[in-house]
Amino acid sequence: MSEYNQERLTQDVVDAFENTANPRLRLLMTSLVKHIHAFAREVDLTPEEWMAGLQFLNATGQISTEQRPEFILLSDTLGLSMMIVSLAQARAGGNAKGATEATEATVEGPFYWAGAPDLALGTDIGEGVPGEPTFYMGRVTDTDGKPLAGALLDVWSGDGDGKYDVQLSAEPTMKARGRFRTDAEGRYWFWSIRPNYYPVPDDGPVGDMLRATNRNINRPGHIHMQVSAPGHVKLTTHVFVAGSPYIDEDVVFGKRDSLVVDFDKHAPGKAVDGREMKQPYHSASFDFRLAPTPA
């Protein structure tokens, strides 16, 4: 097919969508067609490569379950999930120029479990969880630095072995999860463990892709936080452990420099909140800034 006819083919397919009633759907479909046609032409895609790609997508669908969302993992490892997070935050005004910016968002990941218990500030959600004890503290403010009292922190974390509760058994119970509300000065504090790095599931087609391309399969250590307050854009983010293995090669591209925090090590003794620690422990301090809900 001549160059002219390749272009004509793309245009014919785009035109086939012209009766789409929903204008947004028409834009999504026609832009997708233009980009996948351009991709095929750019790499001069062969029939064998095209079929291998279709078989890869087929395998991705076949291994997928609710607990094993392989397409989400594919999106994550291609950086698309993080791109969508970034676009959503920019659209919500969270990255607007001007005053201090909102805390950067990152991927929610597959391990959120709604309904974590409401806990008093200072509670230890790391009891019985393998890992080094860590005291977490900080403040939740708006982008002008005004403290947000009663802001909700929904926290979830893997353990010191890099495992989430949902991965530990077929009928898991909640571990290293909890919901906290900030005090009158917007402060929060609680105990947990220092999370370790972990590999994404690599026994499916996405794992094959990562190995075939000689990519790392791990995420650096991080604790998940979803922070919300009335009148503000809900923030889904992580706090990353500075110095964690893989801190500069997060397989899902979720790491942001502004979210990396030093986990200071302390000798046994009295911690900041008065708790008597018989073993060494860490402390991590991080402040969250929430953007106002767009008018």
Ligand SMILES: [Fe+2]
């Ligand atoms: Fe995670």
